Amino acid sequence: MIRPWRQSSSVVSLGPLFTVLLAYAFLLPTPARCIGDQRKVMPDVANFEWNLAREIFRHEDSNVVFSPFSLKLLMTLLYEASVPGSQTHRELEIVLGERNLQQTRSFYAQFLETSMKANEDYEFDIGTKMFLDKSRGKLNGSYRDLLEQTYRTTLESLSFNGAKAAADRINQWCDKITQGRISQLVNEDTIEGSVLILANVLFLKASWKNSFLDEHTRDRMFYVADNATVTVPFMSQTDLYDFTEHSELGAKVLRLPYKGRQFSMNMVLPFPNTSLTTVIDRLSTEMLQSVSDQFVREEVIVTIPKFKFNYGTLMNEAMQALGVKDIFNRNASLPLLSPVNNSTKPNSVEVSKILQKVGIEINEKGTLAFAATEIQLVNKFGYDGDPFQFEANRPFLFYILDEETNTMLFVGKVNDPSGST
Numbered sequence: 001m002i003r004p005w006r007q008s009s010s011v012v013s014l015g016p017l018f019t020v021l022l023a024y025a026f027l028l029p030t031p032a033r034c035i036g037d038q039r040k041v042m043p044d045v046a047n048f049e050w051n052l053a054r055e056i057f058r059h060e061d062s063n064v065v066f067s068p069f070s071l072k073l074l075m076t077l078l079y080e081a082s083v084p085g086s087q088t089h090r091e092l093e094i095v096l097g098e099r100n101l102q103q104t105r106s107f108y109a110q111f112l113e114t115s116m117k118a119n120e121d122y123e124f125d126i127g128t129k130m131f132l133d134k135s136r137g138k139l140n141g142s143y144r145d146l147l148e149q150t151y152r153t154t155l156e157s158l159s160f161n162g163a164k165a166a167a168d169r170i171n172q173w174c175d176k177i178t179q180g181r182i183s184q185l186v187n188e189d190t191i192e193g194s195v196l197i198l199a200n201v202l203f204l205k206a207s208w209k210n211s212f213l214d215e216h217t218r219d220r221m222f223y224v225a226d227n228a229t230v231t232v233p234f235m236s237q238t239d240l241y242d243f244t245e246h247s248e249l250g251a252k253v254l255r256l257p258y259k260g261r262q263f264s265m266n267m268v269l270p271f272p273n274t275s276l277t278t279v280i281d282r283l284s285t286e287m288l289q290s291v292s293d294q295f296v297r298e299e300v301i302v303t304i305p306k307f308k309f310n311y312g313t314l315m316n317e318a319m320q321a322l323g324v325k326d327i328f329n330r331n332a333s334l335p336l337l338s339p340v341n342n343s344t345k346p347n348s349v350e351v352s353k354i355l356q357k358v359g360i361e362i363n364e365k366g367t368l369a370f371a372a373t374e375i376q377l378v379n380k381f382g383y384d385g386d387p388f389q390f391e392a393n394r395p396f397l398f399y400i401l402d403e404e405t406n407t408m409l410f411v412g413k414v415n416d417p418s419g420s421t
Contacts, residue, residue, distance in 0.1 A: 047097050047284065047285050048068060048072055048095065048096060048097055049068035049072075049399075049408045049411060050280075050283045050284055050285075050288075050411075051095075051322055052066075052068055052071070052318060052319075052322065053066075053068070053280065053283070053411050054280055054281065054283075055317075055318035055321045055322060056313060056318050057277075057280055057413055059317075060313075061225065061415060062311075062415060062416070062419065063307070063309045063311060063412070063413065063414055063415055063416060063417075063419050064311055064313075064412055064413050065309070065311050065358045065359070065360045065369075065410060065411070065412030066311065066313070066356050066358050066371070066410070066411060066412070067202060067356065067358060067371040067409060067410050067411075068408055068409075068410075068411055069202065069407060069408060069409045069410075070200050070202055070356070070371055071315065071354070071356065072096065073108070073128065073151070073200055074198065074200055074354075075092060075095075075096060075319075075324070076096060076098075076104065076108070076151075077128075077147070077151060077153070077198060078092060078327060078334060078337070078351070079092040079093065079096060079098065080143070080146060080151075080336070081143060081334045081335070081336035081337040082333050082334055082336075083333040083335060086326075086333035087326045087331065087333070088326040088327055088331070088332055088333040088334065089333065091323055091324050091325060091326050091327075092324060092327070094323055095319070095322045095323050095324050105146075105150045107405070108150060108151055108152075109149075109150045109151075109152075111402075111405055111407065112126055112128075112151065112152040113152070114404075116152075119260055119262075121206070121207075121258075121259040121260030121262075122204070122205060122206035122207070122258060122259060122260050122262070122263065123203065123204065123205040123206070124203070124204050124205075124206075124262075124263075125177055125201075125202070125203040125204075126152070126200070126201070126202050126203075127173075127177045127199075127200070127201045127202075128147075128151060128152060128153040128154070128198075128199070128200045128201075129153060129154050129155070129156060129173060129198075129199050129200075130147065130153055130154070130155045130156070130196060130197070130198050130199075131155075131156050131157075131158050131166070131169075131170055131196065131197040131198075131199070132155060132156070132157050132158070132196050133157075133158065133159070133160040133194065133196065134157040134158060134159055135159070135160070135161070136196070139155070139336065139337075140335075140336045143336040153198075156169075158170075160191055160192070160194055163188040163189075163191040163192045164188050164191075166191045167186045167187055167188055167190070167191045170185060170186050170191075170197060170199065171183060171184050171185055171186060173199075173201075174199065174201055177201040177203055178201060178203055179203065181203075181359065182201070182357070185199065196337065196349075198337075202371055202409065204263070204367075204369055204400075204409065205366075205367075205368055205369075206258035206259065206260070206263050206366050206367060207258060207259050207365055207366035208256060208257075208258060208259070208364075208365065208366045208367075209256075209257040209258055209259050209261075210237070210239050211364060211365055211366070212235040212236070212237050212364040212365075213237065213364065214364050216235065216236045216237060217233050217234065217235050217236070217306070217364060218233070218234055218236070219231050219232065219233055219234070220232070220233075220234040220303070220305075220393065221393065222234075222305055222393050222394070222416070222417055222418070223393055223394045224394075224395070224415060224416045225395070225415065230416060230417070230418040231418075232305045232306065232307075232417045232418045233305065233306045234303050234304065234305050234306070234393075235302075235303070235304055235305075235306060235363070235364050236301070236302065236303045236304075237301075237302055238299065238300070238301045238302070238387055239299070239300070239302070240297050240298065240299055240300075241254055241255060241256065241297070241298065241300045241302065241390075242254075242255035242295040242296070242297055242298075243255070243295065243296060243297075243298045243300050243388055243390065244291060244294040244295050244296060245388075246290070246291055246294060248282070248287070248290065249268075249279060249282055249283070249287055249290075249291060250270060250271050250274035250278060250279055250282065251268050251269055251270045251271060251274065251279050252268075252269045252271070252390055253266060253267070253268050253269075253291050253295075254266070254267045254269070254300065254302065254390045255295060256302075257403075258366060258367070259366075261403065262402060262403055262404055263400060263401065263402060263403065263409075264400070264401050264403055265362075265367060265398055265399070265400050265401075266291075266398065266399050266400075266401060267304065267390070267392060267396055267397070267398050268283075268396060268397040268398065268399075269390065269391075269392050269394070269396045270394075270395075270396070272394075276395045276396070276397070276413065279397065280397070280413075298387075298388050299387040299388070300387060300388045300389070300390050301387045301388070301389050301390070301391075302390050303389075303390065303391040303392065303393070304362075304390070304391075304392045305392060305393075305414070305417035306362060306363050306364075306417065307360075307361070307362050307414055307417035308359075308360070308361040308362070308363075309359070309360065309419055310357070310358065310359040311357070311358050311359070311412075312355065312356065312357035312358070313355070313356060314353060314354070314355050315354035315355065315356055316328060316351075316353055316354055319354060327350060327351040328350060328351050328352075329350055330350060331350075332349060332350035332351065334349050334350070337349055356371065357371070358371040358410070358412075359371075360410065360412060367400070369400065369409075369410055371410070392414075395413065395414060395415045396413070396414055397411075397412070397413050397414075398410075398411075398412050398413075398414070399411045399412070
């Protein structure tokens, strides 16, 4: 959302492999200031994702789930709107791992086009939209074309003077894509005084390739922190899975594919003598590649808890810890995100808040995940001979991948599967 210089909010929602991701930005006018693999893989994606995960997990002892893809897409749009050579541009470039902008554009163009194709095995939808206050005029033409043609971002003009009507329209759009999971992304207070809202929604609903049988679900103990336990339903089955006991990572990793082969959930269970924090600190692009290289198709007895929870967090501190600071103050150089009318010059804007809200549900049939991200701009995640065991009865990590592009859609950690919010 774009407003006069003042604080505004952002929201991101994510859910179980029924995923809805929403990101939006508030921009406010300010006074002028002085100035080896052949697959298509998202550039440097895992570095950004796990660096971000470490920052988020570090401050949370509870269950966590977020969508790095949604946030990275929105930050890329901010990067595209920044002035080359500016501090804003450099900070975003470093944190995003941006080395080849044309490659990045090609990735998003192909990925977003593919996501629009119908598939009988799963539901996957991504929507990115920019809502502009019609009284502020239009965006820069070349930037608008880039949004529409490369990033599949549509533009819609609204009268932000009618805050309730504008909020209702934005919420209607979000509600439709998320199939009712996110029915209120903004309200009148977040609309009032704004000039632009940039939103991204991702929705994913998929079924396990090999569903768990309801009759095999049993109550078991899950060991939470401080040796405390909770009793929760555990799903169980024995089948062939990609599996590794990775000594360098200090964890067992199990790949659970969804129908259609495009998506998978990877579960990371630390060894009993390795802490979850240690495993998180070891995760990186190279480590994930090593895990993938060591996957072996094995017979595995899988026992994992059912869980369902929502999570929301302000991303400002995490992004600043990663090195993105300029966008949050009056030094922000984002002129292409400043809609103006014919009688004024572009004003500078800054990000007020980046907020993500996410929800996820894992059960016998599959996963439901949905997420929304909002960015506000203002004025300035075995034994030989016998089946291997994967019993997730203590805190663990998970991440949901698009296997075709190695894109990480969701990342999370489960500290207490009994917690349902």
